[in-house]
Amino acid sequence: MISRISGGVTAPRGFSAACCAAGIRYQGRTDMAMLFSQAPCAVAGTFTSNRVKAAPVLWDMDIVNAGAPVQAVVVNAGIANAATGKTGLELCHSSALAASDALGIPASSVLLGSTGVIGPNLPLDRLSAGIRTMASALSDSEEAGTLASKAIMTTDTVNKEFAVEFYLPAAGGEGTVPVRLGGMSKGSGMIHPDMCTMLGYLTTDCAISRELLEKALKKTVPDTFNMITVDGDTSTNDTLLLMANGLAGNKPITEEDESFAVFSEAVFSVCRDLAVLMASDGEGATHLVEMRVFNADTKENARTLARSVVGSSLVKAMIFGRDANCGRILCALGYAGPDFDPAVIELYLHGENETLCFYRDGCVQAFDEEKAAAILAEKEVRFSCDMKAGSEEAVAWGCDLTYDYVKINGDYRS
Amino acid sequence: MISRISGGVTAPRGFSAACCAAGIRYQGRTDMAMLFSQAPCAVAGTFTSNRVKAAPVLWDMDIVNAGAPVQAVVVNAGIANAATGKTGLELCHSSALAASDALGIPASSVLLGSTGVIGPNLPLDRLSAGIRTMASALSDSEEAGTLASKAIMTTDTVNKEFAVEFYLPAAGGEGTVPVRLGGMSKGSGMIHPDMCTMLGYLTTDCAISRELLEKALKKTVPDTFNMITVDGDTSTNDTLLLMANGLAGNKPITEEDESFAVFSEAVFSVCRDLAVLMASDGEGATHLVEMRVFNADTKENARTLARSVVGSSLVKAMIFGRDANCGRILCALGYAGPDFDPAVIELYLHGENETLCFYRDGCVQAFDEEKAAAILAEKEVRFSCDMKAGSEEAVAWGCDLTYDYVKINGDYRS
Numbered sequence: 001m002i003s004r005i006s007g008g009v010t011a012p013r014g015f016s017a018a019c020c021a022a023g024i025r026y027q028g029r030t031d032m033a034m035l036f037s038q039a040p041c042a043v044a045g046t047f048t049s050n051r052v053k054a055a056p057v058l059w060d061m062d063i064v065n066a067g068a069p070v071q072a073v074v075v076n077a078g079i080a081n082a083a084t085g086k087t088g089l090e091l092c093h094s095s096a097l098a099a100s101d102a103l104g105i106p107a108s109s110v111l112l113g114s115t116g117v118i119g120p121n122l123p124l125d126r127l128s129a130g131i132r133t134m135a136s137a138l139s140d141s142e143e144a145g146t147l148a149s150k151a152i153m154t155t156d157t158v159n160k161e162f163a164v165e166f167y168l169p170a171a172g173g174e175g176t177v178p179v180r181l182g183g184m185s186k187g188s189g190m191i192h193p194d195m196c197t198m199l200g201y202l203t204t205d206c207a208i209s210r211e212l213l214e215k216a217l218k219k220t221v222p223d224t225f226n227m228i229t230v231d232g233d234t235s236t237n238d239t240l241l242l243m244a245n246g247l248a249g250n251k252p253i254t255e256e257d258e259s260f261a262v263f264s265e266a267v268f269s270v271c272r273d274l275a276v277l278m279a280s281d282g283e284g285a286t287h288l289v290e291m292r293v294f295n296a297d298t299k300e301n302a303r304t305l306a307r308s309v310v311g312s313s314l315v316k317a318m319i320f321g322r323d324a325n326c327g328r329i330l331c332a333l334g335y336a337g338p339d340f341d342p343a344v345i346e347l348y349l350h351g352e353n354e355t356l357c358f359y360r361d362g363c364v365q366a367f368d369e370e371k372a373a374a375i376l377a378e379k380e381v382r383f384s385c386d387m388k389a390g391s392e393e394a395v396a397w398g399c400d401l402t403y404d405y406v407k408i409n410g411d412y413r414s
Numbered sequence: 415m416i417s418r419i420s421g422g423v424t425a426p427r428g429f430s431a432a433c434c435a436a437g438i439r440y441q442g443r444t445d446m447a448m449l450f451s452q453a454p455c456a457v458a459g460t461f462t463s464n465r466v467k468a469a470p471v472l473w474d475m476d477i478v479n480a481g482a483p484v485q486a487v488v489v490n491a492g493i494a495n496a497a498t499g500k501t502g503l504e505l506c507h508s509s510a511l512a513a514s515d516a517l518g519i520p521a522s523s524v525l526l527g528s529t530g531v532i533g534p535n536l537p538l539d540r541l542s543a544g545i546r547t548m549a550s551a552l553s554d555s556e557e558a559g560t561l562a563s564k565a566i567m568t569t570d571t572v573n574k575e576f577a578v579e580f581y582l583p584a585a586g587g588e589g590t591v592p593v594r595l596g597g598m599s600k601g602s603g604m605i606h607p608d609m610c611t612m613l614g615y616l617t618t619d620c621a622i623s624r625e626l627l628e629k630a631l632k633k634t635v636p637d638t639f640n641m642i643t644v645d646g647d648t649s650t651n652d653t654l655l656l657m658a659n660g661l662a663g664n665k666p667i668t669e670e671d672e673s674f675a676v677f678s679e680a681v682f683s684v685c686r687d688l689a690v691l692m693a694s695d696g697e698g699a700t701h702l703v704e705m706r707v708f709n710a711d712t713k714e715n716a717r718t719l720a721r722s723v724v725g726s727s728l729v730k731a732m733i734f735g736r737d738a739n740c741g742r743i744l745c746a747l748g749y750a751g752p753d754f755d756p757a758v759i760e761l762y763l764h765g766e767n768e769t770l771c772f773y774r775d776g777c778v779q780a781f782d783e784e785k786a787a788a789i790l791a792e793k794e795v796r797f798s799c800d801m802k803a804g805s806e807e808a809v810a811w812g813c814d815l816t817y818d819y820v821k822i823n824g825d826y827r828s
Contacts, residue, residue, distance in 0.1 A: 052748030052756045083741050085757070085776030118741020119778030234749035236741075313727075314823055321824025327497050327532020327650075334466030335648035342466045343499070362499030364533030403817045409728055410735025 001166060002266050008161025010145035011182035012205035014038040014247040016138040019151035022130030024123065025078030025116060030151035032127075033075045034134040035201060036103060040069035041243035043111070044214035046221050048238035055081045055088030056112040057239055059096070063111060067210060070243060071105045073201055074131060075113040075152050077186070082118045082236040091122050098128040102135035113199050113239050115154055115186060149184035152199060155283050155408055160185045162273045164266050168250035168259045171207065179206045179248040181266045185240075185274045198225065198278060200240040202270060206263055207246035208253040215256075216264045217242045224271035227303065227396040228279040229311045242267065279310075279397035280380075284404030287319050287376075291329075292384040294393040301338035302387070302394035308336030309383065310398030319381050320400035324349070324372035326358040329383055340387055350382040351375030415580060416680050422575025424559035425596035426619035428452045428661040430552040433565035436544030438537065439492030439530060444565035446541075447489045448548040449615060450517060454483035455657035457525070458628035460635050462652035469495045469502030470526040471653055473510070477525060481624060484657060485519045487615055488545060489527040489566050491600070496532045496650040505536050512542040516549035527613050527653050529568055529600060563598035566613060569697050569822055574599045576687045578680050582664035582673045585621065593620045593662040595680045599654075599688045612639065612692060614654040616684060620677055621660035622667040629670075630678045631656045638685035641717065641810040642693040643725045656681065693724075693811035694794075698818030701733050701790075705743075706798040708807040715752035716801070716808035722750030723797065724812030733795055734814035738763070738786035740772040743797055754801055764796040765789030 010017050019033045045064040047057050063070060074095060081088045092112055100107040114122070138144070149159040163182035170177045187198025208216075217240070225240060246252065253259045280288035291309040296302035309315055312332035318325045329347055333340070347359035349372060356367045356375070375381070381400075424431050429451050433444045459478040461471050477484060488509060495502045506526055514521040528536065552558070563573040577596035584591045601612025622630075631654070639654060660666065667673045694702035705723040710716035723729055726746035732739045743761055747754070761773035763786060770781045770789070789795070795814075 050745065050748035051750075051752075051754060052744055080741070083744055083756070083773060083776070083778045087777070117739065118745060234745075236745050236748060313819075317820050317823030320820060323824060325531065325533075327494070330466050330497050331464065331532060331648075331650050334464035334650060336465075338465075340465060342497075359497060362497070363501065364497045401820055401823075403820050405727075406731050406734060406815055406817055406820060409731030409815075410737060 002164050002269050003166070005163050005165045005180070007142040007163045008145040008149055008182045008184045009035055009201055009203045010140050010142060011163035012180040012203050014205055014245045015203045016140040017144040017148040018134035018137040018139065019147045020130045020133045022076065022126045024076050024126060030147065031077045032130040032134065033148035033151040034131070034138065035073040035148065035203065036138050037071050037243060037245045039245040039247055040071050040109065041245045042208065042210040042213050043070045043241060043243050044210065044217040045239065045241045046217065048235055050234050050236050052083065052236045054114060054237040055084055055092050056114045057237055058089065059092040060111050060239055060241070063108060069109060070111055071109040072099055072103055073111045073113065073241065074099050075199065076122065076127065077152050077154050078116040079114060079120050079122050080116045080118050080237050081114040081122050084121055087121055091124055094124055095127055095131065098131045099135070102132050111241060115152065115199050115237055118236060145182065145184065152186045154186065156186050156281055158281055160274055160277045162270045164269055166262050166266050168206070168262060171249050171251050173251070177249045179250050180204065181206065181270055183270045183274055185278060187278045198238055200225065200274060202242040202267070204242070204244045205246065205248035206244050206253065207248060207250050208244050208263060212253055212256070212260055213242060213244050216260070216267045219264065220268045220271045222303065223394065224268065224275040227307060227394065228275045229307060229398045276397050279399055282399035283408045284402040285399030286402055287400045288380045289316070289319055289398045289400065290380065290382045290395060292393065292395045294384065294386060295390060296387040296392040297390040299392045299394060302392045303396070304338055305333050305336045305385070306394045306396035308332045310396045313401055316398065316401035319376060320402045322373055322376040324369060324376060327364055330359055333385065340389060344388045346386040348384045349375055350384060352378060416683050417579050419577050419579045419594070421556040421577045422559040422563055422596045422598045423449055423615055423617045424554050424556060425577035426594040426617050428619055428659045429617045430554040431558040431562040432548035432551040432553065433561045434544045434547045436490065436540045438490050438540060444561065445491045446544040446548065447562035447565040448545070448552065449487040449562065449617065450552050451485050451657060451659045453659040453661055454485050454523065455659045456622065456624040456627050457484045457655060457657050458624065458631040459653065459655045460631060462649055464648050464650050466497065466650045468528060468651040469498055469506050470528045471651060472503065473506040474525050474653060474655070477522060483523060484525055485523040486513055486517055487525040487527065487655065488513050489613065490536065490541065491566050491568050492530040493528060493534050493536050494530045494532050494651050495528040495536050498535055501535055505538055508538055509541055509545065512545045513549070516546050525655060529566065529613050529651055532650060559596065559598065566600045568600065570600050570695055572695055574688055574691045576684045578683055580676055580680050582620070582676060585663050585665050587665070591663045593664050594618065595620065595684055597684045597688055599692060601692045612652055614639065614688060616656040616681070618656070618658045619660065619662035620658050620667065621662060621664050622658050622677060626667055626670070626674055627656060627658050630674070630681045633678065634682045634685045636717065637808065638682065638689040641721060641808065642689045643721060643812045690811050693813055696813035697822045698816040699813030700816055701814045702794045703730070703733055703812045703814065704794065704796045704809060706807065706809045708798065708800060709804060710801040710806040711804040713806045713808060716806045717810070718752055719747050719750045719799070720808045720810035722746045724810045727815055730812065730815035733790060734816045736787055736790040738783060738790060741778055744773055747799065754803060758802045760800040762798045763789055764798060766792060
């Protein structure tokens with residue numbers, strides 16, 4: 001039983017957060033966040049598949065792959081520290097040292113994240129000052145977590161945080177203890193399924209081995225963060241981290257037992273909610289678009305087909321225009337790659353109170369245009385496809401393509 | 415020596431064309447075109463790779479694969495005859511019979527093409543009436559070819575036709591004869607490299623075997639029509655046909671000799687010019703975007719990298735906004751797929767009078783923002799990347815992403 005609770009990264013025991021307005025590039029808003037755990041954490045991570053990886057991604061990959069415990073994360077918005085060569089890596093080192101000094105922990109236990117414009121160098125003086133300010137302002141309050149989730153936003157219009165609580169056997173062997181998992185993420189443009197597609201930070205007080213922490217994260221990403229798309233562009237900076245400090249007092253999870261299943265479900269729940277919120281907050285978006293592919297022959301084909309539909313510019317523009325030009329859904333399935341028989345599949349548009357079948361027996365069906373337009377006017381537009389080829393299923397999420405997407409990205413730097 | 419001449423599909427001897435306003439879906443404009451060759455033609459074709467193929471694509475594939483001669487093409491704009499099942503295929507048969515009657519040729523020598531909305535059925539009565547009207551109005555004038563290229567437009571803003579002339583050894587063995595090749599195409603949205611990405615019709619009076627005709631077409635497509643993208647959506651109806659009636663009187667081309675090389679170059683020249691014009695006339699486009707990748711390790715990698723850049727929504731929006739946020743070019747290379755070393759490649763922005771290097775030694779370079787903005791204001795924006803990994807090269811073409819693209823595709827059916 002997984003219960004949604006309020007808050008985000010500071011919901012689990014022992015995690016605190018802070019933020020500040022360091023003046024990295026934005027003015028008049030916070031632009032740095034720090035997460036800190038009072039106890040060292042096991043950590044798992046997934047990173048961008050882009051060949052061009054930002055300096056903080058390379059920094060974090062080294063630490064996560066080394067397998068040593070971590071204790072803090074420092075994130076900035078405004079400048080991505082990508083395509084910055086050796087200077088960028090040196091800057092990561094200096095930032096970690098500054099955090100190490102301020103927090104009294106090893107530099108190798110400090111993870112880094114950056115998001116923003118590719119190319120410019122981060123200003124080390126402002127970064128270091130921000131780190132010192134935040135180190136002395138850490139708080140485990142719910143508000144501190146919320147403010148941190150706001151500080152890492154770029155073109156996001158809403159901050160993104162979720163937390164859940166569940167019960168696991170106590171370490172002593174008697175009864176159960178509450179365990180919490182919280183998360184925050186940012187991401188609105190340069191979002192495309194191929195690794196984690198954004199900055200995301202998950203915290204938990206669950207006692208769990210590093211190996212199983214990694215397993216829980218890796219099996220979650222393909223059906224959550226990798227199933228959303230805003231614009232097909234996979235960023236240089238995508239990072240998703242999951243930190244576990246073990247302070248809940250549960251019997252440590254060391255094998256794939258019932259407790260691991262519950263923990264994995266909690267990870268999935270928070271990741272899915274963050275992912276869907278990111279899709280619906282896509283740059284310029286006015287609609288969330290969901291595509292469910294079911295009865296597919298393989299899971300991977302179901303994923304590929306679902307993603308192709310939510311990634312299609314023509315489908316996205318049609319939803320913005322509330323024009324039920326549904327042949328475009330079929331077209332996007334057709335070029336996705338997986339083989340299927342267009343004569344047997346069936347396509348549906350789901351409204352809150354009504355479902356329309358718009359393709360069957362190889363033909364686009366006549367449907368009530370007014371009803372379709374009413375469904376397309378809903379904030380969340382849902383399509384599904386019965387592949388009639390097996391029993392696998394996948395869901396992908398995206399958003400519509402709007403004038404504002406073009407406006408935001410035609411003039412992002414100014 | 416290949417010379418550009420005026421005209422299009424009617425430039426080669428023996429080809430005539432006609433068009434009419436059949437009222438298929440558009441009002442107050444022509445919407446059907448017919449091409450006719452006075453002598454039977456060898457034909458080669460390439461077709462969409464979309465799993466969902468429109469009825470006329472299936473019809474044409476059967477005929478082209480059978481290898482028998484063809485003599486006419488009937489095209490309509492407004493309705494795609496896609497996702498129309500058995501009804502759509504029967505309609506193809508009826509259309510071909512109508513053309514067969516009107517022209518006195520076998521139905522199996524009539525090729526068909528449709529472009530427009532997916533789903534609705536074509537009105538057979540208006541289609542048949544149009545075919546009869548056009549059959550009695552065929553003309554080999556340059557104007558007839560131009561009017562045909564206009565009749566097949568959908569959201570295109572300019573008609574697209576080119577023709578060339580070259581000399582090949584005469585059939586008699588003495589001297590040379592002029593040979594011509596002309597073409598027209600339409601395509602503005604639902605354009606993405608993966609087979610021919612549009613409707614395109616090429617005519618030539620060259621005498622050439624069917625096998626070599628096919629070879630010339632197949633080796634041209636990967637570097638021309640497959641190197642353009644407007645929106646990443648591969649249509650259900652893409653069709654490219656090349657018809658040769660042999661009336662030029664040249665010594666028939668039956669092997670890969672010097673004449674074949676000249677003919678292939680002519681095919682390439684017309685296909686490239688049509689492809690680039692399609693990219694620059696992408697829906698809502700205000701700029702043509704060209705990306706040249708050179709010194710790549712393999713040809714295929716060069717193509718993939720170049721296409722990724724012109725296909726990136728963020729790159730396209732940046733060019734619309736004339737914002738030299740050039741890290742996005744690097745990012746799009748990074749997620750394209752091919753492996754490369756970000757520390758060695760170099761990236762350039764080419765203006766008419768000036769070239770800026772904006773990435774080198776792993777870092778985005780400082781450049782003169784005013785100069786960059788001036789270059790991005792040019793109608794044709796050119797980027798290049800030196801991969802420093804080999805000697806292969808490829809060029810891809812696309813366009814910017816604009817408010818008008820969203821407007822056109824948010825409300826395409828109305």
